[in-house]
Amino acid sequence: MKSRADGCARRAAVLRARMNQSAINFAPTRAAAQARLAGFLPLAGHYAAQRNFVRPGHDHVARLSPWVQKRLLLEREVVEAALGAWTWPAVEKFVQEVYWRTYWKGWLEQRPAAWARWVEAVPRQRDGLRGEQSNAWEAACAGQTGIAGFDDWAHELVATGYLHNHARMWFASIWIFTLRLPWELGAAFFYEHLLDGDAASNTLSWRWVAGLQTAGKTYAARADNIAHYTEGRCAPEAGQLARAAFAITEQPLPKVDAWTDDGWRTASAGASGDRVGLWLHAEDLAVEVGELAGDKFVAVNAAWPTGIAARAGWGERVTAWTQAALADGAVRATGHFGSEAKAGATNDLAAELVAWAREKNLRRVVAYRPFVGPWLDEAPAVERALGAAGVAVIWRRRAWDAELFPHAGHGYFPFWEKVKAEGKFTAGR
Ligand SMILES: Cc1cc2nc3c(=O)[nH]c(=O)nc-3n(C[C@H](O)[C@H](O)[C@H](O)COP(=O)(O)OP(=O)(O)OC[C@H]3O[C@@H](n4cnc5c(N)ncnc54)[C@H](O)[C@@H]3O)c2cc1C
Structure with missing residues (x-):
């Protein structure tokens, strides 16, 4: 008699074969993200009814998350595209899911200990x-x-x-x-x-x-x-399957107020005449769109810190994808700002940024502040080293995050009510 594990292994082999036919293509570029979004829009209005089904290929859900996570595509762009293609009731559920990401990001910014403990x-x-x-x-x-x-x-x-x-x-x-x-x-x-x-x-x-x-x-x-x-x-x-869940407990997480620094919203790249550089990292790779797009950067640095993958625990595929996405961001930043981008791997990101700032004679380095997570873990050393070299680091934050994160202190539904009350959804057919 065949064991259950045999059956499962056979099923997994069949599924793997099927998956190879319908493997999702996640090319690590903004162009690929835009193409996926365009391809999904005709289905976005049917998302609410279909989203819970798990089917080979998954083409009834957006499959946009790798790009949105790296901000190769902005949440705002996804929401606006959905609202442009469908009525509000038709895409409310889809839009609500996109905002889950913002909610989780804002929640963790206020309780970074959840990341540190993990x-x-x-x-x-x-x-x-x-x-x-x-x-x-x-x-x-x-x-x-x-x-x-x-x-x-x-x-x-x-x-x-x-x-x-x-x-x-x-x-x-x-x-x-x-x-x-x-x-x-x-x-x-x-x-x-x-x-x-x-x-x-x-x-x-x-x-x-x-x-x-x-x-x-x-x-x-x-x-x-x-x-x-x-x-x-x-x-x-x-x-x-377990019949019942059991309770897991923990010490309460301390809450921090991460929004006292208004500079994240308003700081400009620098006084006119200053030479300002941009540090590009893999948490915001569409710098040519939005808040920083109008700034003037004489140089861009998109260095890859070789130790980050091991520190974060990323596997090879994730590491290669992230590195390639960073390279795509660097190419677009170069084109947009008309300044040379320095890329390549380094085993000391802080020292690399200091050497680059000196070489380019920079007075300031601007970056979107990484969110709580592995890239933010790199930030203190970068800030200290550049500061010691006389180069100020200016952290910026997109208005989307600065406006919405403070509402993410409690549950999702109060957050969602706040988002809707701000009247962002009157657009749409
Ligand atoms: C245990 C667990 C772990 C998860 N880990 C991640 C993760 O590491 N990264 C990640 O982006 N999502 C994570 N999610 C959320 C969610 O599963 C994925 O965002 C979603 O499956 C991505 O597929 P999609 O692009 O087709 O999503 P769709 O359902 O089409 O949604 C569109 C977009 O909305 C956002 N989104 C949708 N649902 C959620 C959600 N529940 N939470 C946050 N954002 C959401 C994503 O950016 C997604 O691309 C996790 C969920 C669970 C239950």
Whole structure:
């Protein structure tokens, strides 16, 4: 008799073969992002009814997240395009989902300890795995648990760098409550492989499933729900999944007020005559659009800090994608500002930026302030080194973030009501 694991392995092989035919193409360029957005717009009005289904190829959802995460495409551009193509009621759900990203970003800016705790926990949890739990962790990452669906999603994640939102929710729930593995290690597995891997969306979504984000409210994956929304492709037996979630607790997270510095919104690149450079990093790669577009930069630096991938825990595909996206951003910045962009890898980003600032005789360096996450972790050393060299660093923030992040201190729905009350959605046919 065939075991359940055999069946699952066969199913995973079939799925991998199917995925190869319908593999999602995520070219790391802004042009590819714009093409995907244009291709998805005719479907955006049907998103609300279709979004929860998990189908091969996933072309009923936008599949824009890797580009939006790097800001190769701006949230504002996605929302405006949807509103330009459809009536507000038709795209409300889609627009609401785009704002989830903004909400998570704003929430984490106010509670950066959620990121710091996760960063600290991952190696500790991994080193602490013993015996059966260690085997369960290895099986989960290899997609060899024998749980229908779960194993397919593990393979799909590793093979494509993408998972549908509903699959992410089921996967996280099974990881935590059925396999009883630490949520932090599940978030690390996602962060290693997701092309859209985001410090806020990933960490906070895992916390949400675990019941930490909304205290006591966990997300339990149900076998019938999985079977229904995968249209029968994945049908775990009900007994395979945990019947109930258990409580996970933590010390309250300190809240910081990240918006006292108005300079992020208003600081100009510098007094006229100053030589100002732009530091381009992979959290905002459409600098030719919006707040910085009208500034004058005599030089752009898009150096790749070689250690960041290991510090962040990115896998090879994520690293290569991010590096290529940065290169695409540098080319466009060069074209837009008419100034030379310095790219290439460095093992000391701060020293590289100081040497560049000296070579270009810069008085100031401007950058969009990275969000809480691996790029912000690079920022203090950069700021200190440039400061010591007599070069001021000016952090900027897009108006979108500066206006919306302060509303993200509590739950999503008060945030969403605030967004709607600000009347941004009167456009549309
Ligand atoms: C456990 C877990 C981990 C996740 N990790 C990430 C992550 O690292 N990076 C990431 O971008 N998203 C993450 N998400 C959110 C969501 O799953 C993805 O944004 C979405 O699946 C991307 O696919 P799409 O572009 O087709 O989205 P669509 O459903 O078409 O939505 C359009 C856009 O809205 C944004 N969006 C939609 N849903 C969400 C959401 N729930 N949270 C935040 N933004 C959203 C994305 O930018 C997305 O591209 C996670 C969700 C879960 C449950």
